[in-house]
Amino acid sequence: MASMTSSGKMIVFCIALAFCWSGVSAAKLSPTFYDTKCPQALSIINSTVAQALANESRMGASLLRLFFHDCFVRGCDGSVLLDDTANFTGEKGAGANFNSLRGFEVIDSIKSQIESVCSGVVSCADILAVATRDSVLQLRGPTWDVLLGRRDARTASITAANRNLPGPTSTLRNLISAFKAQGMNATDMVTLSGAHTIGNARCLFYRFRIYSESNIDQTFAASLQANCSRSSGPTDNNLGFLDVTTPTVFDNGYYQDLINFKGVFHSDQELFNNGTADAQVTKYSADQNTFFNDFAAAMIKLGNIKPLTGKKGEITRNCRLIN
Structure with a gap:
């Protein structure tokens, strides 16, 4: 790797x-x-x-x-x-x-x-x-x-x-707008969305996609349906992997899933849906080093959003409570 x-x-x-x-x-x-x-x-x-x-x-x-x-x-x-x-x-x-x-x-x-x-x-x-x-x-x-x-x-x-x-039903336009509001651009958004190469999603938030959307691999949809009923109920909190290829490894598998129409959230598949982000997704799906380099840079940029420094804020002694 x-x-x-x-x-x-x-x-x-x-x-x-x-x-x-x-x-x-x-x-x-x-x-x-x-x-x-x-x-x-x-x-x-x-x-x-x-x-x-x-x-x-x-x-x-x-x-x-x-x-x-x-x-x-x-x-x-x-x-x-x-x-x-x-x-x-x-x-x-x-x-x-x-x-x-x-x-x-x-x-x-x-x-x-x-x-x-x-x-x-x-x-x-x-x-x-x-x-x-x-x-x-x-x-x-x-x-x-x-x-x-x-x-x-x-x-x-x-x-x-x-x-x-931004939420799991966000459109590409919504996602770009949410990042722009934080001083980040569309490229940053696609890069940081790669964080979904690890982690889980709740049935409650991907149910509509797997039962009602057409831009999804049908075998993939059926595999998620087995753990997520069509109607709200006991399966709401059942978990599915966000990256079905390598769910516990941080890699470029998320982008490979997207080009195979295996995005779990609507917002995920929006990155590869005949839109402006398609080329970047395709590049990352084939070139993990480029994704890694870009992700490192974007995480530094993310971490520099409006930090409190100098005499602003405090150093709390309990992260749940102010001093």
Whole structure:
């Protein structure tokens, strides 16, 4: 399988691009931010993620999704981790998050361990960013230098979460618009959608596609129908793999599925449906190295959406609560 270990120059180039994309905010972030402030931090994150994935490989996809859902709502500030308070309703109850976001306990464990060795130093937002990178790498995907120095939000917004997060029924136009609102382009959208090469989907969210859409491989649809009834009921929460080829390996199998009309969500197949994204999907389906390089660059760009730095926000001591 192709890897990024032979593409160090590309990773450095990606970091340089990330600074250019993000302007002043990114200039305050650095991959060495904790080297002297808390040198144990990255190894604690890595070992905890490794154990979590050893217990359940699906957790890698859950952490990646958690990071995406954090960054798309008011920036990469850890707000998605906050529980509701008397002053605000958190993002965990938003339509795209309720009963589906996972991985909070992994972040809690990492935070607790780091607090025991360097209290009040490492933000939850940075922990989530690094844990996401480590998850992808440990599932045989690319790596990248995570720019660090984010601070944590003191509030959250269920309204912004409901407004900003694209859903499984999104059209190509909807997807492009949602990414554009975050300063990302259509190319970034197709690249980051490749995160669906790992993880699971609930029957509730792909039922309509497998029973009512025509741009789907019929044998594939029948295989999903066996675990997902036509009508709402007991099978609603049954899970299907988002990438039917290699569901627990981070690779380009997702794009190969799309060109064979085996996208699980409507929004997935929209990327290969006689539209403007077809060429990029085709390229990634045939060239995993290009996908890996582009994904690393796009993840850096994603991580630089409106970070809180300097005196903004705080370093929370419990990722679920403000200080």
